[in-house]
Amino acid sequence: MSLLKLYTFSFVLFSVMIYTNSKTTLKKTVNQLDKMLMYSGWKNLNDLISITYYKKIYYLQKLIKIPTKRIKGDQKIRALTIYLGCTYTKVMNDLLLVISKVLKECQKNLFEENDIKKGYICTEQLVNIISLFIAPLATLLKEAMDALDLLHETPLAYHKNTYIISSELKRIGNFLENLNERTLSRNNISSYFWTLNTIKEFYEKIGEKLYNATVFQCEFVTFNTSSLWKEWKIEYNAIIDKNIKLGFFKFLNGQIRNYIKTIIIEKYFQLGFKYDPLTEETFIPTPDKIIEIELDLKKTDEEPPIPIQIENH
Structure with a gap:
């Protein structure tokens, strides 16, 4: 056998082996996906009308029908990953709009009314809200999106330019690192000005990137509204009254x-999705795992420790 024929034969044999392994893996993955889609939450997602991927429109109710055909397993995984990314973008956008409202109030106290006491209390509370609630949620949602994406034979995570939502969720989750560049000091009010400007610039850029990443792929029922903030303001005013x-x-x-x-x-x-407290990672159970009907959440009513340094002396 000539060297060329031997090379050709070896290449074909290798290709057949890869193809076979990929089909075996895909079968397991499809079973894992179908098991996941049995969870009730998929039927209750209602933030979107549809998503578009490579000029094809996908509707959630059609996507979650089971069983999944093996030949279309990757296609369904990709569409569901995009759908989940759009859903999580809507969640973060609602929270970012709340943050923007609080940010304006803090800036008003410091810049316009020159009310230093109200200004630094407002700023410290805002930083803690971001650190204790917004950032951890963004990290958790990113991990869920990635766990679903990794079921695909060619995950989007390896193509950062087309996986912007996950990248932006990661940035939101890591934002505390930006804020910790400078310790808040009540003896140095400029640290509060710097913090508010940093938050404002960061979230404006994040909001723009999330919008650009979803504007052509996600058809939302509603998107850029302040309904959450308005609802909470009405509820608060009713309490005060x-x-x-x-x-x-x-x-x-x-x-x-409570919202988170x-x-x-x-x-x-x-x-x-499941969370492993030992590895602090999100994973999707394999088909042999029994679905848990009741969900037990760790009690979170206790006030967590303040994660940012504040000097007040």
């Missing part, structure tokens, strides 16, 4: 905590 004393930030912390709990239940656990 009853002569009940309740600080706005205490109220806001409670609202955001709901998001984690409905758009994480009820979609079949």
